[in-house]
Amino acid sequence: MIGFFDIPIKQPCLDWSIFSTLGFDQSRSELSVRLERAVLVGVGLPGRPWDEADPLAELRGLAETAGSLVVGQLTQKRHGLQLGTYIGTGKVRELGELVKSCDADVILFDNDLTASQIKALEKATECKVLDRSELILDIFATRARTAESRLQVELAQLEYALPRLKRMWTHLSRVKAGIGMRGPGETQLEEDRRLVGHRIRDLREKLRVVQGRKEREVASRSTEPTISIVGYTNAGKSTLMNTLTGASVLAENRLFSTLDTRTRTWRLKDGRHVLLSDTVGFIRDLPHHLVASFKSTLEEARRARLLVHVVDASSSQAEEHIDAVETVLADVGCGEQPVLLVFNKIDQLPDISFLQALQQKHPRSVAVSAFQRIGLEHLEEAITDRLDSDLVASLLETVPANGKLLAWLRTHAKNVEEHYTEDCVRIECLLDGAALGQALRMGAIQLRPDNRLLPGIATEPVEGEADSAASLDSPANAPDEADEAD
Numbered sequence: 001m002i003g004f005f006d007i008p009i010k011q012p013c014l015d016w017s018i019f020s021t022l023g024f025d026q027s028r029s030e031l032s033v034r035l036e037r038a039v040l041v042g043v044g045l046p047g048r049p050w051d052e053a054d055p056l057a058e059l060r061g062l063a064e065t066a067g068s069l070v071v072g073q074l075t076q077k078r079h080g081l082q083l084g085t086y087i088g089t090g091k092v093r094e095l096g097e098l099v100k101s102c103d104a105d106v107i108l109f110d111n112d113l114t115a116s117q118i119k120a121l122e123k124a125t126e127c128k129v130l131d132r133s134e135l136i137l138d139i140f141a142t143r144a145r146t147a148e149s150r151l152q153v154e155l156a157q158l159e160y161a162l163p164r165l166k167r168m169w170t171h172l173s174r175v176k177a178g179i180g181m182r183g184p185g186e187t188q189l190e191e192d193r194r195l196v197g198h199r200i201r202d203l204r205e206k207l208r209v210v211q212g213r214k215e216r217e218v219a220s221r222s223t224e225p226t227i228s229i230v231g232y233t234n235a236g237k238s239t240l241m242n243t244l245t246g247a248s249v250l251a252e253n254r255l256f257s258t259l260d261t262r263t264r265t266w267r268l269k270d271g272r273h274v275l276l277s278d279t280v281g282f283i284r285d286l287p288h289h290l291v292a293s294f295k296s297t298l299e300e301a302r303r304a305r306l307l308v309h310v311v312d313a314s315s316s317q318a319e320e321h322i323d324a325v326e327t328v329l330a331d332v333g334c335g336e337q338p339v340l341l342v343f344n345k346i347d348q349l350p351d352i353s354f355l356q357a358l359q360q361k362h363p364r365s366v367a368v369s370a371f372q373r374i375g376l377e378h379l380e381e382a383i384t385d386r387l388d389s390d391l392v393a394s395l396l397e398t399v400p401a402n403g404k405l406l407a408w409l410r411t412h413a414k415n416v417e418e419h420y421t422e423d424c425v426r427i428e429c430l431l432d433g434a435a436l437g438q439a440l441r442m443g444a445i446q447l448r449p450d451n452r453l454l455p456g457i458a459t460e461p462v463e464g465e466a467d468s469a470a471s472l473d474s475p476a477n478a479p480d481e482a483d484e485a486d
């Protein structure tokens with residue numbers, strides 16, 4: 001069977017290596033924008049973020065992350081868009097000339113285009129055109145490392161591509177005619193649609209299983225307070241995770257370095273342990289399919305007691321980034337969770353008034369430099385304050401031999417005081433509801449708060465303290481199953 005996927009030319013679209021699983025053998029390098037000479041185009045429309053100083057800074061970052069070489073750029077501010085070609089006729093002509101003079105291979109749009117707009121632009125400029133969603137999907141495809149993230153990206157790509165198959169066919173029929181080949185027929189298009197549909201169903205089923213497993217895994221450790229680090233891509237989330245926990249999560253000056261969730265134990269100064277998780281970064285206009293696919297990766301954030309929202313305070317777009325992150329959080333079902341806003345990278349602020357303005361607008365925020373280790377004590381204090389707000393005073397009793405419970409309480413409860421008699425230990429402490437439930441399951445008996453301790457009970461250390469850190473580590477710090485599968 002000959003489909004358009006096996007034609008060895010550069011395509012105007014997504015990572016079609018995903019079709020290798022369907023029997024097509026198109027190699028990804030022919031299709032991605034890697035090593036391609038790119039012209040960037042940005043259209044400023046009312047209500048869309050527009051950085052006057054450098055409106056294409058983010059798109060340039062995306063293009064470079066995808067591996068292309070930026071050779072030219074064009075911007076236009078409009079009150080409304082031109083339906084046929086998105087930009088005005090004069091600009092289309094200008095773009096065609098720019099492409100020729102820069103010898104560009106691809107035009108990257110900072111906006112999302114319809115299939116017919118892409119087609120019209122490709123025809124007018126005789127150059128391949130990718131829109132913002134296609135570019136982001138392309139980056140995710142190159143950076144997905146674990147089996148789970150690969151499934152998620154593949155699903156998002158196919159769902160994005162399915163309604164566009166027709167455009168691809170039309171485009172290729174033009175190219176194929178040029179190289180003297182038979183044009184594709186409707187039957188082939190139908191056949192490919194059917195195969196893509198099958199694959200989408202198959203991927204959804206696989207992801208449903210992964211999601212179920214993730215939900216059970218995260219729910220099983222619901223007694224341990226989890227704090228999820230969320231934020232715009234490149235804000236410094238992984239750096240903060242590494243600084244606080246001593247982990248070695250990849251942190252680099254690129255967009256979307258992290259695509260999977262990593263969880264590590266963080267030992268607070270008061271002796272308690274919490275779980276800290278780092279996850280995929282967000283971006284403005286994140287393709288809808290991608291957000292939907294990454295739901296299982298964000299399970300940790302949905303269950304977190306607190307979201308630590310890291311913002312790059314040195315970016316002139318910090319406010320827009322906050323808005324974009326809040327939009328995605330609401331999309332994935334985290335809109336109602338408590339959030340602590342953390343302004344990072346304060347060591348590289350162009351002007352201190354930047355930070356002052358941000359803090360004035362967000363008074364309950366904390367300013368840090370994860371990289372230079374500035375302000376971390378304030379961050380820890382703010383986090384413990386938030387965690388402590390739902391603690392209640394509890395009075396528990398157990399047998400002295402229950403060393404496991406006693407060790408667990410020392411790392412999960414606050415202000416633990418142990419009082420020993422010959423045959424029992426009474427523990428006064430502060431616990432939240434989930435931790436109290438866990439303590440009861442571990443053999444504690446809860447006494448009424450007015451059941452005060454009798455005078456004369458000795459206080460002494462417990463022998464054989466269990467290594468609670470190790471038991472805490474086990475589910476969370478084990479490498480992702482997906483990682484192992486890798």
Ligand SMILES: Nc1nc2c(ncn2[C@@H]2O[C@H](COP(=O)(O)OP(=O)(O)OP(=O)(O)O)[C@@H](O)[C@H]2O)c(=O)[nH]1
Nearest residue numbers: 234235236237238239252253256257258281370371
């Ligand atoms: N100057 C400075 N650079 C920082 C700071 N925190 C992080 N960085 C740098 O910012 C870049 C991005 O950091 P990451 O920790 O990878 O950012 P991230 O939010 O995890 O990014 P993604 O995983 O790609 O979404 C790296 O080059 C870090 O060294 C900081 O406090 N100050």
Ligand SMILES: [Mg+2]
Nearest residue numbers: 237238257258
């Ligand atoms: Mg990261």
